[in-house]
Amino acid sequence: MRAKNEFPDVVERWFRDQAANLWPAALGSLSFRRCPCVREHCEACRSGEQHSSYVLYGRIKGRRSSIYVPEELVPEVEQCLDNGRTLQELLYQSAFRYIKALKHEREQRSKG
Numbered sequence: 001m002r003a004k005n006e007f008p009d010v011v012e013r014w015f016r017d018q019a020a021n022l023w024p025a026a027l028g029s030l031s032f033r034r035c036p037c038v039r040e041h042c043e044a045c046r047s048g049e050q051h052s053s054y055v056l057y058g059r060i061k062g063r064r065s066s067i068y069v070p071e072e073l074v075p076e077v078e079q080c081l082d083n084g085r086t087l088q089e090l091l092y093q094s095a096f097r098y099i100k101a102l103k104h105e106r107e108q109r110s111k112g
C-alpha cells in the first residue's frame with residue numbers, strides 16, 4: 001500500500017486505472033448441476049447420468065435469483081466472476097485509501 005499523504009483525486013485516478021480493465025465483471029456463484037429432464041423415455045435419465053447444466057446464483061436487492069448458463073458460456077462467466085472478485089477487493093482497498101485521503105485533505109485545509 002502506498003503513501004499516507006495522497007489527495008482524493010490521486011485515489012480516484014488509481015481506482016479508475018485499476019478498474020478500467022475489469023469489465024465484464026459480475027458477482028455470484030456458479031454451480032454445476034445434474035438434473036432429470038421432462039422427456040418420458042430419455043436414455044440419459046434412465047441410465048442415471050441425467051443432464052448437466054450450470055446455474056449462476058446471486059442476490060438482487062436481497063432476493064435470491066438464479067440464471068441458467070449454457071455450457072459454452074461457462075469460461076466467459078468464470079472470467080466475469082474473477083473480475084468481480086478483483087473489483088470487490090479494489091473497493092475494500094479504496095475505502096481505506098479514500099478515507100485517509102479525505103482526512104489528509106481536511107488537515108491540509110485546516111492548516112490554511
Ligand SMILES: [Zn+2]
Nearest residue numbers: 037042044045
Ligand atoms: Zn433426460
